[in-house]
Amino acid sequence: MATAVTFTNKPEELFVDKHVKYIQSLDTRKDELEYWLTEHLRLNGVYWGLTALHLLGRPDALPRDETIKFVQSCQHENGGFGAHPSHDAHLLYTLSAIQILAMIDALDAVDTEACAAYVAGLQKPSGVFAGDEWGEEDTRFVYTALQTLKILNKLDRVDVEKAVDFVLRCQNYDGGFGVVPGAESHSGQIFTCVGVLSMTNNLDRMTPASRDQLAGWLAQRQLPNGGLNGRPEKLEDVCYSWWVLSSLAMLGKLHWIDQNKLVGWILSCQDEVRGGLADRKGDAVDVFHTVFGLAGLSLVGWGGLKEVDPIYCMPVETTKRLFGPK
Numbered sequence: 575m576a577t578a579v580t581f582t583n584k585p586e587e588l589f590v591d592k593h594v595k596y597i598q599s600l601d602t603r604k605d606e607l608e609y610w611l612t613e614h615l616r617l618n619g620v621y622w623g624l625t626a627l628h629l630l631g632r633p634d635a636l637p638r639d640e641t642i643k644f645v646q647s648c649q650h651e652n653g654g655f656g657a658h659p660s661h662d663a664h665l666l667y668t669l670s671a672i673q674i675l676a677m678i679d680a681l682d683a684v685d686t687e688a689c690a691a692y693v694a695g696l697q698k699p700s701g702v703f704a705g706d707e708w709g710e711e712d713t714r715f716v717y718t719a720l721q722t723l724k725i726l727n728k729l730d731r732v733d734v735e736k737a738v739d740f741v742l743r744c745q746n747y748d749g750g751f752g753v754v755p756g757a758e759s760h761s762g763q764i765f766t767c768v769g770v771l772s773m774t775n776n777l778d779r780m781t782p783a784s785r786d787q788l789a790g791w792l793a794q795r796q797l798p799n800g801g802l803n804g805r806p807e808k809l810e811d812v813c814y815s816w817w818v819l820s821s822l823a824m825l826g827k828l829h830w831i832d833q834n835k836l837v838g839w840i841l842s843c844q845d846e847v848r849g850g851l852a853d854r855k856g857d858a859v860d861v862f863h864t865v866f867g868l869a870g871l872s873l874v875g876w877g878g879l880k881e882v883d884p885i886y887c888m889p890v891e892t893t894k895r896l897f898g899p900k
């Protein structure tokens with residue numbers, strides 16, 4: 575439930591300790607209605623909170639043993655992970671589970687063979703992946719599937735070439751990418767498609783002109799107040815600080831937007847009393863916008879935050895340990 579939020583008019587400070595306390599408090603609110611209404615997001619919520627804590631330099635602020643036990647309890651008998659122990663498995667939660675374990679160096683705590691088999695079983699003849707056994711297909715799931723397998727070092731279980739070809743077919747005449755071939759360009763989808771091309775070393779399958787066109791479309795997402803929107807004519811939103819910025823970073827074009835203005839705008843979305851960040855100034859905070867706001871600040875080099883990897887949305891410390899230096 576939304577509670578009153580206090581924002582300053584001109585914050586120039588990142589309230590690190592308050593954000594850490596806010597994330598720690600999320601698991602102690604089991605008596606609140608909001609906690610139960612968002613139960614379907616729980617495993618994702620742990621990933622968002624843990625990533626934020628790592629970026630804030632407080633990786634131990636959530637108890638490691640309890641985190642591992644919770645992730646283990648979410649693994650379904652089919653090898654995938656659900657949001658919560660009693661929920662069906664889905665690729666989105668499966669990636670969150672594997673990212674959580676990767677960050678705390680505990681991948682051996684679950685059955686990774688079964689997990690890889692679950693993910694591989696969701697690839698379709700076109701190369702795309704379905705999100706779960708019920709079949710919704712989307713470029714987001716290509717990204718989640720390939721990142722999960724890459725972390726597990728089991729990319730050989732799927733047809734990467736076909737997956738990449740599918741993603742390339744989703745690029746539009748404006749340079750952007752959509753959920754399926756021919757669908758409208760959207761920053762969230764662009765992040766997942768550029769992420770797939772980057773993590774499989776296929777970014778050069780886009781011509782330099784088409785990469786520039788895409789970067790131009792992304793740079794146009796910045797509004798006069800400094801914030802970024804997800805597509806033309808939409809309101810700015812802190813989570814697009816991640817989807818747009820990380821895509822620009824992967825394309826080597828972060829300098830195409832006004833980073834100072836963006837930093838000022840993200841900082842204005844903090845709740846300086848209770849901690850956390852909101853989607854935009856004046857709204858109630860949540861852990862989703864908290865992590866993507868912090869990740870955006872990290873990408874533009876805000877002092878004091880750990881470096882985030884634009885491809886995987888995990889600390890560079892973790893991706894270096896997993897994949898070696900770039």
Ligand SMILES: [Zn+2]
Pocket residue numbers: 811812813814853863
């Ligand atoms: Zn948002």
